[in-house]
Amino acid sequence: MRHSCAAGIVPPIPMPELRKKYPFDKIEPKWQRYWAEHKTFAAKEPESLSHSVTQSPKLYVLDMFPYPSGAGLHVGHPEGYTATDIYCRFQRMRGFNVLHPMGWDAFGLPAEQYAIDTGTHPAITTKNNVDTFRRQIKMLGFSYDWDREVDTTDPEYFKWTQWIFLQLFKKGLAYEAQVPVWWCEGCKAVLANEEVNADGTCDRKGHAGVYQRPLRQWILKITAYAERLLKDLDLVNWPDSIKEQQRNWIGRSEGASVQFKVHGSELTIEIFTTRPDTLFGATYMVLAPEHPLVEKVTALAHQAAVNAYRAEAARKSELERAALEKDKTGVFTGGYAINPVNNEKIPIWVADYVMMGYGTGAIMAVPAHDTRDFEFAKKFGLEMRDVVAKPMPAKEVFDLSEGYTKKSIRYLYAGGDKPVGYKVEGQAFTGDGIAFNSPIIDGLRTAEAKKKITAWLQEKGLGKATVQYKLRDWLFSRQRYWGEPIPIVHCEKHGAVPLPESELPLKLPEMKDYSPSGSAEPPLAKATDWVNTKCPQCGGPAKRETNTMPQWAGSCWYYLRYIDPKNDTAFVAKDKENYWMPVDLYIGGAEHAVLHLLYSRFWHKVLFDLGHVSTPEPFMRLVNQGMILGEDGRKMSKSWGNVINPDDVVRDYGADALRMYEMFMGPLDMVKPWSTQGLEGVYRFLGRAWRLFCDEDGKLLVDDSEPAGILLKVLHQTIKKVGEDTDTLAFNTAVSQMMIFVNEVTAQEKRPQKLLEPFVLLLAPYAPHLAEELWEKLGHKQSLAYAPWPKYDEALLKEDKVTVILQVNGKIRDRVEVPAQISAADLEKLALANERIHQYLTGKQVKKVIVVPGRLVNIAAS
RNA sequence: GCCCGGGUGGCGGAACGGCAGACGCAUCGGACUUAAAAUCCGAAGGUGGGUUACACCACCGUGAGGGUUCGAAUCCCUCCCCGGGCACCA
Structure with missing residues (x-):
């Protein structure tokens, strides 16, 4: 904003108003009003289609709904929204019954933080932000069916989010466990991952001393669906x-689980x-510091060192552990295990390069064939044993192939005179090769060796193939206020009891103070009237769950609610779901590549298994819009001062532009x-397009002359290209x-009208306000939203x-200029006779x- | 380190293996105007040659280097740079 630099000296020079090239400021509000009044973009319900369903195929086009932040719309939002809007308008003109809705992903931290700072209820902040977003989105003229708007914070919406949670709970897919969460001693509060800085300080107030402490949490068993979430990626475009992410x-990953006996126990x-083919090369074992057997295998003399190491590891966050990756640490427990394939005694170590969260939290270490084990063994002087030989390459390429001198190469023999392969000294060989020094599988290539040794283990009851x-x-x-309450009651007798569905929605209690409780308890714990309740099973005293759901919850299923947003007896009516699903096109940012899309797919599959939805996958086709950078090529951000505000752009150039x-x-x-x-x-x-139709006073210039052939050709080329390109x-x-x-x-x-009228229709999906205005000027009484898309004449393109x-x-x-139909032979003759070619x-x-x-x-x- | 994207004029970007640079921006020239803005018309990858000036001609050119092909921005191999994701996952 401009301020006069020195008050009272120079009156501010009025900025000459940007001359408008066409009256978008009149046209745009006019048509937005028209569309709203006529409900032009209301999707037709399946029952109203009756017999004509087949003639009017459905198309469900979805945008990733926004989180309505206080900052308002960003120019990144309209990118994806315009893309889907153009596609929808285009397909309506081609005869599709299009469902294109919009809503708000409105739970979340910023509104809660604002409430803590100002005392304003998050619902009020949220409503204001939603109003702003709605206004901004409407001013861009998108063809949403606004009667289907959803808001994840609306009790009528989250009633069903809670209902779905209960279905998960009843199916055994929701459980409680003690899990480490970030705790800021300064704030006396639980932090979300994104509130913890890389250096271990708290992002809110900069407190040091953020650490992880175990807290009771609700967990969803998404791992039960791992295989299907993986496999069904093949079903979607x-x-x-x-997909790769x-x-x-x-x-x-496929492998084997193997049992190692602990020596002397x-x-x-x-x-x-x-x-498993490297089992003969296992020279030690490693347990994660958190592994429950650590205490039991640790010898008396090593207890102090092991305990100290475990304490240190517990203090370190996962972030730190990852950051310190280069330098491996660990301690010997004094205990030994027996390698089941050769009964050798190997030492058991504790080291934090093994994670409790993956596999069994314990590994066999094969330093000769694993880079991490190699580094560890090198540092602590542990034995390395080669059991896989790198296959011999063809003689002539040997020296060049590796870039190593022969001196660093050692040939490996498995009995005979001829080497089975070789190894490069000073590094682990992690590739596939030929097993040796491994009695059961000697001479076998890695793939076969794995199979054979796994079968052998299985037969002896020592292990089995595992994924x-x-x-x-x-x-x-989440230990937060502004989220869906988890509809569970804790009863002394019955434990975690689900609320009866009749008691949904379970609304948030009104509170004066949203700040963290100061203990590990979520803010809701302070609403004692709300917390203390009766057990739905026995009527005895019970307490409500005070954790709330994460922001992902509401966005997991919103695409289903759009289909039937006002239904108060089901989250979606079956016949409607059956008609509209799956989503045909889903456009949004790539930042949701993993979490949102994976969580959604998970919930969808659970609902599918329960018979509530009809498709195994929710989103058939997905497209990510690319980010729009600032004018300086950097990411748009307040700190760079390169943020473009859509309000300004629309004011100066119009929504169509x-x-x-x-x-x-x-x-x-x-x-x-x-x-x-x-x-x-x-x-x-x-502006040029506008002036094709009318002069400066708005007088129509269009005539009824016959268009010249050349123009007709351009028109038909344009119909073809715009149609094909819009489709793709x-x-x-x-x-x-x-x-x-x-x-x-x-x-x-x-x-000529004959030329310009079809063009208006081509323009319509892109610049709908301008196109509607021109359409009206050409004498049409009805919106062009459902006018048939022009067809091109192939003959005119030739x-x-x-x-x-x-x-x-x-x-x-x-x-050379030649007739299009000239034969190959004639063309060849022509070319050979050509004077310049002759030269x-x-x-x-x-x-x-x-x-x-x-x-x-x-x-x-x- | 691994997995994805992407490197084409001054800039954003076009180009079924077949005229590289469509379209737009910026630039330059012209018309209109008292003048400017707006608008309209036109020029233009680089280098060198050529011409009074045009016209025109040659060579080079899609991150680098190789390859396949009659022909490569496009396909294959090696490498470099930029962006994104994952990261001690056994």
Whole structure:
């Protein structure tokens, strides 16, 4: 904002109002009002379609709904929203019954923090923010069916979020456990992961002394669905990168679990390994510091050292442990285990490079074939034993292949004179190779060796084939106020008892003070009237659960509620769900690649198993819009001062210009920088389009003349290109083609209606306000929202003359204009007779002539 | 370290293995105007040659290097740089 620099000296010069190239400030509100009044974009319900269902196929197009922050809409939001809007408008014109809704993901930390600071109830903050977002989104003219708006903080909505939680609970997929959570001693409060800085301080007040302490938490058993979440990725049309991220997150690995007896005791330690073929190379074992058997295997003399090490490890956060990754630490327990394949006694160590959370929290260490074990063994002087040989490469490539001198290479023999392979000294060989020094599997390649040794273990009852996942169960509770209450009551006699469905929604209690309780108890614990209740089973005294759900909960199923948002007897009616699901196109930011999409898929599958939804996957096609950077190429942020506010853009250029520009910037899924000059270019284009139809006073220029052939051709090319590109979400090139059309027509005197009317329809999905206005000016009484999409005439696209390029050895030497239908033989004759080509052929012999009809002739000569 | 993206004029970006740079921005020139803005028309990858000036011609050119092909921005291999994700996962 401009302020006069010195009050009273110079009166502020009024900024000359930006001359409008067309009256968007009149047109845009007008049509937004029209659409709202006529409910133009209301999706038709399946029952109202009756017999015509097949003629009007359904299309469900979904945006990732926003978290309505206090900062208001960001230019990143309209990018994805415009893309889906264009697609929806286009498909409506092509005859689809389109469902395109919008809502608010409105629980979350900022409103709660604001409440703590100011005492304003989060519901009030949330309502204000939602109002702002709604206003901003509406001003962009998106074709949402606003009667389906949902808000995750609305009790009528979260009633069903709680209901779904109860279904999970009843299915045994929700359980309580003691889990370490971040605790800030300074705030006396539990912190979310994102509130903990990398250096271990608290992000809210900068307190040091943040550490993890175990607290009772609700956990959802997402791991029970790991395999299906992985496998069903094959059913959906998503970007490979997102699928890959999900696969990595789930992290399936096949291997074997193996039992190691503890020397001198009845205890066994179970380990998981993906390389059972290296069992003969196991020279020690490692237990995670938290492993329950550590105490039992530790010898008296080592107890002090082990305890000290465990205490130190407990103090370190996972973050620190990861950061200190380079330097391995650990202590010997004094205990030994027996390697089941050869009955050798191997030492048991404790080290924090083994995580309690993965596998069994214990490993067999094979330093010769695992880089981590190698580093550890090297540091502590532990034995290394080679049991897999790297296969011999072909003789001639041997020296070059590795870049090592022969001196660092050792040949490995398994009895015979010929080496089975080799190893490079000073590093672990982690690849596949040939087993040796391993009596049961000597000479076998890794894949077979794994199979054979696993079978052998299984037969002896020492182990078995196992699949492990990196995916962990989902920590579902938060020690927060502004979230869905978990509908569980704790009874002394009956433990965790679900609320009867008739008592849903369980609303949040009104509170004056939202700040953390100061103990590990969530803020809700302070609402004692609310907390103290009766057990639904026995009527005895009981306490309500005071944890709330995470923000993910509401967004896990919102796409289902849009289908039937007012239903108060079910979260969605079966027939409606059956008609609309699955979501055909889902567009949103890549930041939700893993968590939101995985959690949603998980809930959906549970609902599917319970017979509440009809499809195994919720989102058939997913597209991520790329981030829009600031004009300086940096991420938009207040601190850089490069944030573009959609309100300003709409005020100065109009919504159509903003929409169209964001689509013109580049491919939807790419990262691209904002350019105000680029925006102006698109704005100019809209002005040119407007002026094709009317003069400065708004008088219609369109006539009923017959369009020239050349223009008809451009029109049909444009119909084809815009249609195809819109269908494939290649919006940037569709806009280019419309620009070409407008440039062509601008150059002409005449303004034939036959030419311009179809163009208005092409423009409509992109610049809907402008298009509706022009449509009306052309004499139409009804909105063009359902006007049929223009068809192109293939015959008009055909060129009768084409330019063919003539090449010699791949270099262009001439071009000739020829009839499009010319035969390959004639074309070849023509090329060989060409004077310029002759110049390049003198003294050379023609080896080969390639003729691509209608395109080129290439003469290979030497 | 691993897994994904991406590197094309001054800039954003186009280009079924077949005329690289569509379209837009910025730039320059012209028309209109008293003037400017707006608008309209036109030029333009680089280097060198050529011409009074054009026209025109040659060579180079899609991160680097190799390969496949009559022909590569596009396919294959190796590498470099930028962005994102995961990260002691046994």
